[in-house]
Amino acid sequence: xxxxNYHKNLYTAxxxxxxxxxxxxxxxxxxxxxxxxxxxxxAASSRKDWPAINASDHSTPSLxxxxxxxxxxxxxxxxxxxxxxxxxxxxxxDDSVSDRDLRTFLVSSALGALLIQRGFxxxxxxxxxxxxxxxxxxxxxxxxxxxxxxxLHQQGWQLLSSELTVIDEQGMxxxxxxxxxxxxxxxxxxxxxxxxxxxxxxxxxxYAILPPDLSxxxxxxxxxxxxxxxxxxxxxxxxxxxxxxxxxxxDPDAICAWQVIRQQxxxxxxxxxxxxxxxYRGMGKEQQLFIQAAALVKRVEVHRLALPxxxxxxxxxxxxxxxxxxxxxxxxxxxxxxxxxx
Amino acid sequence: xxxxxxxxxxxxxxxxxxNTWCRVFITELLRLSxxxxxxxxxxxQDVETGSIASSRHWLDDQLGINTCDLSFAELDPLRGRAGExxxxxxxxxxxxxxxxxxxxxxxxxxxxxxxxxxKGVVYIMRHPEDVAVSLSHFFSWDLARCVExxxxxxxxxxxxxxxxxxxxxxxMGRWGQHVISWVDQQQIPVLVMRYEDMLAKGSETFLELAxxxxxxNQPELVNxxxxxxxxxxxxxxxxxxxxxxxxxxxxxRFFRSGRTGEGAEKLSFEQRQKLASSLDVxxxxxxxRGPQDG
Numbered sequence: 001x002x003x004x005n006y007h008k009n010l011y012t013a014x015x016x017x018x019x020x021x022x023x024x025x026x027x028x029x030x031x032x033x034x035x036x037x038x039x040x041x042x043a044a045s046s047r048k049d050w051p052a053i054n055a056s057d058h059s060t061p062s063l064x065x066x067x068x069x070x071x072x073x074x075x076x077x078x079x080x081x082x083x084x085x086x087x088x089x090x091x092x093x094d095d096s097v098s099d100r101d102l103r104t105f106l107v108s109s110a111l112g113a114l115l116i117q118r119g120f121x122x123x124x125x126x127x128x129x130x131x132x133x134x135x136x137x138x139x140x141x142x143x144x145x146x147x148x149x150x151x152l153h154q155q156g157w158q159l160l161s162s163e164l165t166v167i168d169e170q171g172m173x174x175x176x177x178x179x180x181x182x183x184x185x186x187x188x189x190x191x192x193x194x195x196x197x198x199x200x201x202x203x204x205x206x207y208a209i210l211p212p213d214l215s216x217x218x219x220x221x222x223x224x225x226x227x228x229x230x231x232x233x234x235x236x237x238x239x240x241x242x243x244x245x246x247x248x249x250x251d252p253d254a255i256c257a258w259q260v261i262r263q264q265x266x267x268x269x270x271x272x273x274x275x276x277x278x279x280y281r282g283m284g285k286e287q288q289l290f291i292q293a294a295a296l297v298k299r300v301e302v303h304r305l306a307l308p309x310x311x312x313x314x315x316x317x318x319x320x321x322x323x324x325x326x327x328x329x330x331x332x333x334x335x336x337x338x339x340x341x342x
Numbered sequence: 343x344x345x346x347x348x349x350x351x352x353x354x355x356x357x358x359x360x361n362t363w364c365r366v367f368i369t370e371l372l373r374l375s376x377x378x379x380x381x382x383x384x385x386x387q388d389v390e391t392g393s394i395a396s397s398r399h400w401l402d403d404q405l406g407i408n409t410c411d412l413s414f415a416e417l418d419p420l421r422g423r424a425g426e427x428x429x430x431x432x433x434x435x436x437x438x439x440x441x442x443x444x445x446x447x448x449x450x451x452x453x454x455x456x457x458x459x460x461k462g463v464v465y466i467m468r469h470p471e472d473v474a475v476s477l478s479h480f481f482s483w484d485l486a487r488c489v490e491x492x493x494x495x496x497x498x499x500x501x502x503x504x505x506x507x508x509x510x511x512x513x514m515g516r517w518g519q520h521v522i523s524w525v526d527q528q529q530i531p532v533l534v535m536r537y538e539d540m541l542a543k544g545s546e547t548f549l550e551l552a553x554x555x556x557x558x559n560q561p562e563l564v565n566x567x568x569x570x571x572x573x574x575x576x577x578x579x580x581x582x583x584x585x586x587x588x589x590x591x592x593x594x595r596f597f598r599s600g601r602t603g604e605g606a607e608k609l610s611f612e613q614r615q616k617l618a619s620s621l622d623v624x625x626x627x628x629x630x631r632g633p634q635d636g
Contacts, residue, residue: 062406142398
């Protein structure tokens with residue numbers, strides 16, 4: 001690590017000082033790095049120097065994990081290592097791999113693994129802020145978080161963290177990765193000038209929206225509400241959810257939200273949307289995840305949010321709705337019944 | 343238990359060839375073999391035989407990345423690395439549906455599914471004329487388009503790279519290529535099941551399936567599971583749950599006719615001839631007749 005130029009680029013994200021030898025425009029630039037327990041170093045390193053590990057049962061051919069060490073082998077891109085909650089090492093697969101290719105996985109999988117090592121609650125979510133309060137959109141990759149986030153951004157919401165979001169013990173959402181990735185179809189339907197936008201990676205029809213095109217918040221913000229995204233074409237097999245659905249639920253053009261009243265169900269939803277649950281298991285942090293998620297559902301309401309499938313329609317119906325107030329999104333009957341159920 | 347004891351299986355097929363029927367049968371057989379089995383199968387709650395091999399969620403978990411960050415061409419060679427630990431899942435979840443061909447043009451000669459720890463594949467096939475009719479109902483396409491699809495060497499599911507989705511691209515190729523890719527591969531044991539035999543010789547065919555998959559295979563149990571999953575029974579079960587969850591939007595019902603010979607009735611002579619002239623070698627090998635064969 002000593003030969004590296006890791007001090008070249010300084011960033012701040014998730015409450016950490018990040019020194020990197022590779023540019024990470026997805027993170028907020030920091031002027032001065034301060035060495036200390038909150039400093040994270042990202043630097044090239046030969047994987048031959050990485051000590052052998054006796055990987056846990058939750059490892060896979062691509063992922064090798066023990067409690068304080070995480071390795072990813074991504075053929076065609078490179079090798080990544082996060083260890084001791086402080087260091088991320090990387091090695092390029094070959095010279096054809098660009099920095100842009102590497103950083104895509106550095107700021108997602110590798111940084112996410114490091115955050116889990118540090119004991120953070122990391123969720124698959126995008127957080128936005130309005131009037132000093134944060135909302136969290138939870139959903140698996142490709143569930144439409146970024147598209148919805150962009151629509152909300154157009155209504156004055158500011159981005160706090162995208163893709164992976166960290167919530168601390170006080171229920172504060174920490175500023176994280178500040179970039180929205182939109183697919184070609186979404187960019188087209190949102191009438192964005194996609195030809196002017198940088199590609200997420202050269203091989204993809206996915207575009208990155210970054211500041212200054214994106215208004216962002218750089219301070220931790222209190223989490224006010226969590227929405228689990230439901231795309232309409234997805235049929236849901238969850239009994240409780242079916243039971244929860246009331247009048248208006250089947251209108252494909254509507255936007256509706258239902259509070260998940262049972263804390264156990266809310267807890268499961270959070271656990272299922274943990275960032276890479278296998279990382280938690282492989283690094284022996286599953287119990288930590290449960291405890292943190294349980295504490296969070298006691299503090300913050302979790303709602304399921306059903307959205308129309310089409311991007312244009314989503315944009316249109318959002319115009320008259322306020323996600324700050326989930327009760328206003330409840331279907332009529334449910335709205336009347338919710339207080340009694342509580 | 344060793345990894346070998348806990349191996350996993352693939353249920354591979356070209357779409358609309360009886361794969362779901364097979365999965366429902368396995369679910370029912372396992373359900374009936376439980377000591378406290380009672381009631382009947384709920385299609386939308388019980389049929390969980392393991393992730394489809396093209397599930398993005400599954401691949402993200404196995405590969406440790408957001409697969410939206412890779413192109414399909416980059417992803418295909420990596421997909422075979424997902425699944426080695428499938429045996430860690432519950433008993434009923436060791437049977438993975440696959441619609442991909444065994445290899446794709448982008449997979450660098452490798453299988454697109456993991457073969458390590460895999461105990462075998464059941465390849466389910468159906469007369470391509472009947473597949474065309476069933477595809478037509480499923481996708482709401484006209485029959486001419488379905489015939490073209492079956493003959494398209496680059497055919498696949500989820501081909502677009504312009505938006506994300508819950509499944510990744512599944513290259514299938516021409517119907518005959520798909521069959522051969524699985525049936526002639528040498529890496530995992532294969533049991534070929536013709537849909538026509540599943541219908542005409544149900545007891546025998548499903549007993550063979552149960553034995554191949556190391557499932558409970560007492561003949562009376564297999565027959566009971568078969569009876570409980572007949573097409574008429576499945577149609578009734580689908581009505582009970584208000585539509586099978588795997589039914590696409592616009593498709594009236596998932597379990598529709600299930601019978602054989604519909605293709606010969608509904609396709610034009612020219613369409614049948616077109617299929618036969620391109621697929622004749624594979625059709626003949628598996629005893630499927632074309633319009634000229636009477």
